[in-house]
Amino acid sequence: MKIIIPVKRVLDPYTQARVNNQTQQVDLTNAKMAMNPFCEIAVEEALTLKESGSASETIAVSIGTDKTVDTLRTALAMGVDRAIFVKTDSELDLQPLHVAKILANIIKREEAQLVIMGKQAVDNDNNQTGQMLSGLIDYSLGTFISKFDLSADASSVEVCREIDSGIETRKLNLPAIVTVDLRLNEPRYASLPNIMKARSKPLETIELSSLEIDTAPRIKVVSVEESGTKDRASKQISSAEELFNELNQMGVL
Amino acid sequence: MSALILIELNGSEVSANSRAAITAASQLSDTIDAIVLTNDASNSSSVSSLAGINTVKMIVDDSLENANVEVASKLIADVMSGYSFLISGSSTYSKNILPRVGALLDVQPISDVCEIKSNNTFVRPLYAGNVMATVESSDETIVMTVRATAFEHSGDGGSASVETISASMPGSNSEFISLQESESERPELTTAERIVSGGRGLGSKENFTLIEQLADKLDAAVGASRAAVDAGFISNDYQVGQTGKVVAPKLYLAVGISGAIQHLAGMKDSQVIVVINNDPDAPMSRMADLVWQVDLFDALNELNAYQV
Numbered sequence: 001m002k003i004i005i006p007v008k009r010v011l012d013p014y015t016q017a018r019v020n021n022q023t024q025q026v027d028l029t030n031a032k033m034a035m036n037p038f039c040e041i042a043v044e045e046a047l048t049l050k051e052s053g054s055a056s057e058t059i060a061v062s063i064g065t066d067k068t069v070d071t072l073r074t075a076l077a078m079g080v081d082r083a084i085f086v087k088t089d090s091e092l093d094l095q096p097l098h099v100a101k102i103l104a105n106i107i108k109r110e111e112a113q114l115v116i117m118g119k120q121a122v123d124n125d126n127n128q129t130g131q132m133l134s135g136l137i138d139y140s141l142g143t144f145i146s147k148f149d150l151s152a153d154a155s156s157v158e159v160c161r162e163i164d165s166g167i168e169t170r171k172l173n174l175p176a177i178v179t180v181d182l183r184l185n186e187p188r189y190a191s192l193p194n195i196m197k198a199r200s201k202p203l204e205t206i207e208l209s210s211l212e213i214d215t216a217p218r219i220k221v222v223s224v225e226e227s228g229t230k231d232r233a234s235k236q237i238s239s240a241e242e243l244f245n246e247l248n249q250m251g252v253l
Numbered sequence: 254m255s256a257l258i259l260i261e262l263n264g265s266e267v268s269a270n271s272r273a274a275i276t277a278a279s280q281l282s283d284t285i286d287a288i289v290l291t292n293d294a295s296n297s298s299s300v301s302s303l304a305g306i307n308t309v310k311m312i313v314d315d316s317l318e319n320a321n322v323e324v325a326s327k328l329i330a331d332v333m334s335g336y337s338f339l340i341s342g343s344s345t346y347s348k349n350i351l352p353r354v355g356a357l358l359d360v361q362p363i364s365d366v367c368e369i370k371s372n373n374t375f376v377r378p379l380y381a382g383n384v385m386a387t388v389e390s391s392d393e394t395i396v397m398t399v400r401a402t403a404f405e406h407s408g409d410g411g412s413a414s415v416e417t418i419s420a421s422m423p424g425s426n427s428e429f430i431s432l433q434e435s436e437s438e439r440p441e442l443t444t445a446e447r448i449v450s451g452g453r454g455l456g457s458k459e460n461f462t463l464i465e466q467l468a469d470k471l472d473a474a475v476g477a478s479r480a481a482v483d484a485g486f487i488s489n490d491y492q493v494g495q496t497g498k499v500v501a502p503k504l505y506l507a508v509g510i511s512g513a514i515q516h517l518a519g520m521k522d523s524q525v526i527v528v529i530n531n532d533p534d535a536p537m538s539r540m541a542d543l544v545w546q547v548d549l550f551d552a553l554n555e556l557n558a559y560q561v
Contacts, residue, residue: 016514017380026384096352097361124379125495126364128352131322135356140426141322143349146489158430162489163345164443164498165263168319169430176426182496183483218361222374222387229383229514229521229536234528234544240552240559243527246543252447252504252525253471 001154001174002057003046004112005080006103007039009064009071010123016228017123024223026123035071038118040078040187041180045148046116047079048185054150055114057081061106063099064088069203076198077190083203086211098215100132105211107137112175114157119144119179130179140172146183254372255284256338258306259329261346262289265296267303269444270342272406275305277399278340279407280369286310287413288332290325292318297415306413312420319429326353327423333358333394337372343398343499351396360392367403381495381518401443402501402522435490437475439465442491445474447504450493450520453480454509454530454549461486463553464508470557476500476520478510494519509549512537529553 011017012032020027035043049055060075062068063086072083086102088094094102107115120127134141146167147160154174161168162181172178190198208215237243247253256278261268271287278285287300288310300309312328329350333339339354341347343365355362367385368376374389375397442448449471451464461481468475476498477491493500495515505523510516512535520526521540528541529552538544545552 011380013515017383019384026380095361097356097359100356120496122381122495125381126352126362127348128355128362128364131349131352132356134323135326135353138323141349141353142427143322144345161345163349164490166432166434166488166490168432170321171428171430173426181489182479183489218390218392219363220389220391222389224379224384224386226383227378227385229517229540231539232526232542234538234541237543237545238547240555243543243545243556244559244561247504247525247527250525250542 001055001114002059002110002112003049003055003114003116004059004061004107004110005039005042005046005075006061006115006117006129007043007071007075008036008062008118008121009033009068010036010121013037013122019224019226024221026224033067033070035074036118036121038120038122038180041182041184042116042118043075043078043080044185044187045180049150054154059084059110059112061086061103063094063102063208065090072203073198074190076201076203077195078188079194082201085203085205086208087205088208092215093217094215095217095219096126096128096132097218098213099129100136101213102208102211103133104136105213114174115139115177117177117179119181130177134177140176142170142172142176142178144181145178146181148178148184254282254337255286255335256282256340257333257336258285258287259339259341259347259350260287260289260300261342261344262291262296265293265299267299268342268344269406270344270347270401272303273401273404274340274342274399275303275407276404277366277369278338279305281338281372288312288329290317290320290328294417301413301415302409302411303413304408304411306411309413309415311415311417313417314422316422319432321425321427321429322349322353323425323427324423325350326357328420329354330357331420332418337394339394339396341398342401347398351398355396358394358396360394360396361390362396363388363390364398366397366399381515382521383514383518400499402499435488439468440472440474442474442476442493443498443500445502447471447473448476448500448502449473449506449508450476450478450510451481451486451508452478452510453484455481455486458486460550463550463557466557467553470561473504478516479513507537508553510537511535512540
C-alpha cells in the first residue's frame with residue numbers, strides 16, 4: 001500500500017506574520033519558513049505505518065516554487081521514501097480547490113490507497129484541502145483525527161476524530177483520506193545522517209503547467225492588515241477580594 | 254438571491270453557531286432557507302421557529318443521526334440549485350462537510366468569515382488571527398462558514414414552512430462506530446459569558462478540578478490551553494485557540510497559561526481578561542486587564558474559599 005503525504009511550506013509558526021502595506025500581502029521575504037506542523041504529524045504517522053510493515057512506500061508531495069524543495073527534503077530526511085515536487089512558475093496564488101485538483105491528479109497517477117495530511121495549514125487556516133480532495137476523488141474521509149488504527153488486512157482504518165462535542169470513532173474503508181490533528185503523535189526530528197541521506201533520495205519534478213489544471217483564482221485577496229493581540233493596561237491585583245471587587249465594578253460577574 | 258443555512262443541532266436544539274449563520278445570511282439575502290440532516294423528523298419544530306427562516310428543508314433518515322460526511326455533502330450539494338449562498342457556523346461539524354460540498358460544486362469555500370463587506374467580499378482571519386484578510390470571491394455560489402463570535406445569535410419567533418425532501422441515501426465507504434461525548438452541566442464553552450481556563454501550570458488532572466470549582470462558583474464554562482489538553486488534564490473539546498474553539502466571553506480568567514500565540518488567537522476578543530500566573534513575563538499578562546502575580550494554587554484556594 002502506497003501512502004501519499006501532501007506537505008506545505010509555511011511561515012515558521014513561532015514567527016509573527018508581518019504585512020507589507022505596499023504589496024498588501026504577508027511579507028515572506030527573508031522570513032523563516034518551516035513545514036506546516038500538521039504536515040509533520042502526517043509524515044510521522046505514515047512513517048510509523050511503513051515501519052510496522054503496513055505500507056509499501058511513503059511519498060511526500062508539495063506544490064510551489066523552487067524553495068518548496070526544502071520542505072520535501074525535510075520530509076525525506078524524516079524518512080519518507082521519495083518526493084514529488086509540483087513546480088509552479090511564480091508565487092501563484094493557489095487555493096485549496098486548486099491544490100485538491102493537483103493532488104487528485106497525483107494520487108490517481110500513483111494509484112495510492114491512503115492519503116495522510118494535515119487538517120489545516122497554519123498560514124491560511126482554511127481547513128479545507130483534505131475534505132475537498134475527498135470530494136473530487138470520492139475517497140472516504142476522516143477529518144481531525146487523533147487516533148489511527150489500520151485493520152490487519154489493510155482494507156479499512158478505524159479513526160478517532162476530535163470534534164466539538166468529544167471524540168467520534170469511525171471506520172473508513174480504503175481508499176481513504178485522513179486529516180490529522182495535534183494529538184495523533186509526536187513527530188520525529190531528522191537526524192544529521194538522515195539529512196545527508198535525504199539528498200540522494202528520489203525527488204521527481206513535475207511542471208504544474210503539464211497537468212493542465214485550471215488555476216484561475218476563485219478568491220482575490222483585496223487587502224490584509226495585522227490584527228495581533230493588543231496589549232492592555234494591565235492592573236496588578238493581589239487578593240481574591242480585590243479581584244471580585246474589580247470584576248463587580250466592571251459588571252462581568 | 255437566496256441563502257441556505259446548514260443547521261447544526263445539539264440534540265433537538267439549534268446550535269449557537271447556526272444562529273450566527275442566520276444573522277450573517279440576513280446581511281446577504283432576503284430569502285433564507287434552512288437544511289437539516291437528521292434522524293428525527295420532530296427536530297423541524299425548533300428550526301421552523303427560528304426568526305428569519307422561510308422554509309426548512311428536512312432530510313430525515315436513520316443513518317443521519319451521525320451522518321457520514323460523504324453522504325451529507327452529496328445530499329447538500331444536490332439541493333443547492335437556485336441558491337447563491339450556503340452558510341454554516343464555524344464548527345467541526347461544518348468544517349467537515351462544507352469544503353466537500355464546495356468540491357462537489359466546483360467552488361472555493363471561505364472559512365471563518367468575521368465580517369461581510371458585500372455580496373462577494375468578506376473578512377476572514379489568517380495566521381491564527383494575527384492577520385485579517387479582505388477577500389473577494391468570483392464563484393457564482395458562495396460556500397462559507399462564519400465565526401459564531403463575530404455575529405449576533407439570531408433568536409426565535411419565526412414560523413417557517415417545513416418541506417420534507419425524500420432523497421435516496423447515497424452510498425458511503427465509511428461508518429459511524431461511537432461517540433464519546435463530554436458530559437457537563439456547565440455552560441457551553443463557545444457561548445458562555447464567563448470562562449475559567451487552565452494551562453500547563455496546573456500540573457495534573459487532579460489539580461485541574463480547582464479550575465472547575467472556580468468555574469462553578471462564577472457560573473462559568475471551563476476552558477484549557479493546548480498544553481493542558483496534551484498533558485491529559487482535560488479532554489480535547491475544552492481547548493481554546495487556533496485549532497480549538499474561538500471564544501469571546503465577557504470574562505476570560507486564565508490560570509497558569511503562558512499565552513502561546515495559538516492560544517491568544519482563540520480568546521483575544523474577550524471583553525475582560527484576567528491572568529493569574531507567577532511569571533510576570535508571560536505573553537498572556539500583557540493582554541490582561543487584571544493581573545494577579547502569585548502562586549496559582551494560593552490564588553485558586555483563596556478564590557474558591559472567598560465568600561462572594
